[in-house]
Amino acid sequence: MKHRILESLFSFSKTTSDEAGSPLFLDILKETDYSREQLKSLSALRLKQILHNYAFFDISTIDKFTHRLIRTFAKDLKIPQNFEVVLDMDLLLLEAVERVINKAGEQPEFTKVLLDFALEKIDDDRSWDISYDLLMIGKLIFDENNFSHLKNLEDKDLVDFLSLRDKNNKNIKDNKQQILGLANKILDLLHSNNIEFKHFTGSYFPKFILKISNGELITNFSAAWNQNFETTNPYNKSTPTEIKLIIDKIHPQLSDFFNSIKDTIKKTSFLININRNIIPFALLNAIQKELKNIQLEKDQLSISEFNSLIAKEIKDQPAPYI
Secondary structure: OHHHHHHHHHHHHOOOOOOOOOHHHHHHHHHOOOOHHHHHHHHHHHHHHHHHOHHHOOOOOHHHHHHHHHHHOOOOOOOOOOOEEEOOHHHHHHHHHHHHHHOOOOOHHHHHHHHHHHHHHHHOOOOOOOHHHHHHHHHHHHOHHHHHHHHOOOOOOHHHHHHHHHHHHHHHHHHHHHHHHHHHHHHHHHHHOOOOHHHEHHHHHHHHHHHHHOOOOOOOOOOHHHOOOOOOOOEOOOOOHHHHHHHHHHHHHHHHHHHHHHHHHHHHHHHHHHHHHHHHHHHHHHHHHHHHHHHHHHOEEEHHHHHHHHHHHHOOOOOOOO
16 A cells, blocks of 8 residues: 555656546546646655655554554553454354353243243244344444443343333333223213214224224324314214214313323333333343453454444543543
């Protein structure tokens, strides 16, 4: 690379016409405001400066540069001075995943989590073999965008994840009972006022409520009829006048119940989605801890950690230090 840079600068400094210029020379002319003479003169100057200060002429990849920084400041970063750089992330991850799977049978709670994960895969018509999925989950650890989020899990253990799942399950159960109660209140209100399904536009509203009262957790609220339920007349034009008056009277109450149902369903759906991911998160955390243990045992540092280590060290430092 050094040879290519010096060769290009030398070539630029000898270019006497655009026709004689190399493609790179002509590209630089297009991309900058330099004239041919200015670029020629500047190239000669830079070539002279590099040759007179060749010891400081350094070319490296970003990874090599960060590696050198970390190696130099290993003591400040509280890492082993002679750490081994791990380039093969897949091999390191495979060892960590194998350690996690080998815990099956040793720790009852961990064994149950692994079994639950395998059963979830079977329910989704996927292979019960969890190795592949754990490897895919584990790859999230090496993504720099996830470092700060995964760090928040470091002090959590399996019990914390299972406790959260149990708490969510209780809230989900309570919410479903609340939703069911609200749906039945709406149906009772309609029945007590002799209002039939056919009195509502397309029977959409009462049919929707009936499904919910039968235990169906409907999460799609995109239908046109429920977008402005509070402000729109929900009945048909052919509905008898006396029924219209009754619906107008109870409409605010129906709207309150309906809005409560929608809000509670959204909260419940959110909790259900969290619970679907708690087991993968628990396993991800376990893999992350095994990776740390392996690296501590072998004085290893993965190349994916370089940038985060440097960023953490300098983010609160003054400019002169940086």
